[in-house]
Amino acid sequence: MVPIAIDNVTLEYDTPAGKVTGVKDVSFDIGASEFICIVGPSGCGKSTLLNVIAGFLPPAAGEIRIDGKAVKGHGMDRGVVFQDFAQLFPWRTALGNVSFGLEMKGIPKAERDKIAREQLRLVKLEKFVDSFPHHLSGGMQQRVAIARALAYNPSVLLMDEPFAALDAMTRDDMQLLLADVWRATRKTVIYVTHNVAEAVYLADRVIVMSAHPGTVQADIRIDLPRPRDPLSLEFVDCQKQLMRHLGHKVSGNGAGH
């Protein structure tokens, strides 16, 4: 059985001018512990697709199956990390945020705290367990968000441009950290980005989408050994290959850096 199957998913928006197709007939499979990046120009529906996988939006047609079960609404088999730092609950400490999902599961407090502390150690925030989000930098807040999404042990981690609002230097550190976390946890990750270098650095496979309506344009395997060196020739070749795929649809020299 395929761990995650995205099967002919179509999504429509209601606009004043009538129905607009955001995503059209998207299909691909994802293997267990695979790190998938979805790359595409803005407006290609990559975030929308992630929201459908998360269960926040119902598809107009097609379905998504996780371990054979069709997705209906959100569920605890998926953890979600958003782009916006404001996703954390400001009234809870880092520890309180991370233990939220465990609390919902009904796990007793002592065990909750223990697991949450482990997760915070995983994202190197063990010194900040008792800090409130507004005392943490943007990068730290996103690390708390990752720990929070991992804490209740979902099999899939969905990430919607989690580092897009960070400065370039912090973003590099975060990519490194995420690669480590992924290696340690072996979660299946679906990661949406418009940053080609980020996709090549992180992904096992990159799904390239094109816009209006959003369709899968290419499905590219990145076979570079890890940890990857962004300055190596092979890395740059991969980037060029992705850019070419994007360049067919995007004017100029494509997205990314």
Added chain:
Amino acid sequence: MSDTIITSAPKTGASKNNVSMSDQSKGRRSLWRAGVVLIIAACCYEAVARSGYFAPALMPKLSLVAQTFVAMLLDGTMIEHSVFTLYRVMFGFLLAVLVGLPLGILMARFAAVEGFFLPLVSALMPIPSFALVPLFMLWFGIGNLTTILIVFYAATFPMMFNTWSGVRSVNPLWLRAAGAMGADENALFWKVIIPGASPFIITGLRQAFLRAWIAVVGAEMIAASDWGLGWVIFDAKEFLNTDVMLAALVVIGGIGFVFEKMVFGSLEKATIQRWGMSRVAKG
């Protein structure tokens, strides 16, 4: 006196670690400033009182006011008046919270409730509670019931209105994140919506109490008999006891200050300031 005006607040380029410290020293400084301003105001009053512009019976010297104040404290009357006023204000205020808070939440969550209450709030909120006192007196007589109902009227709408805005302002991303982590309706309400709306709810409590406090003194002036700080002032007028009036005013100001700064101030400090959410309420 002169040294107070010169002290200008140094620019605090505070890093995140010493925010609480600079907050503390800022608080102490503003307390000092408030004390000095009060002393200046008292001096101005004393200068006018001594100038002989008003007859001494109409504008007593501060020493006499202080004497009366102490005497009324010692014989217990001032405390008893305060207890009556506090009873009425707390009763009305708590009633207003018990009604306004749930109604505000329901308004924000159900369009039908909002459609019914929003026009009502908009129409009734601008009516000064004091304007209703004569009518309430005819309906409910003189005494606790009327004053409590006036307080209730004054405090309910700000409570309702702020709660409504607060629940509406809850970041949808929090609801999404909580939903993804398995929160059911009950958990969403208690663990996301209520804390998320807390900056506005606390503003509501604050405004409601302020209005309640103004309302209770006004209502007591004409709708209370024998007891209450408002009644004391109105009663003292009959006998030209301006020293008593001023002493009661000091108590009214003092109690108001204690609630505003100490009760609601510390509530804010323990919650939304600690969470870095105080900016949200002001925006």
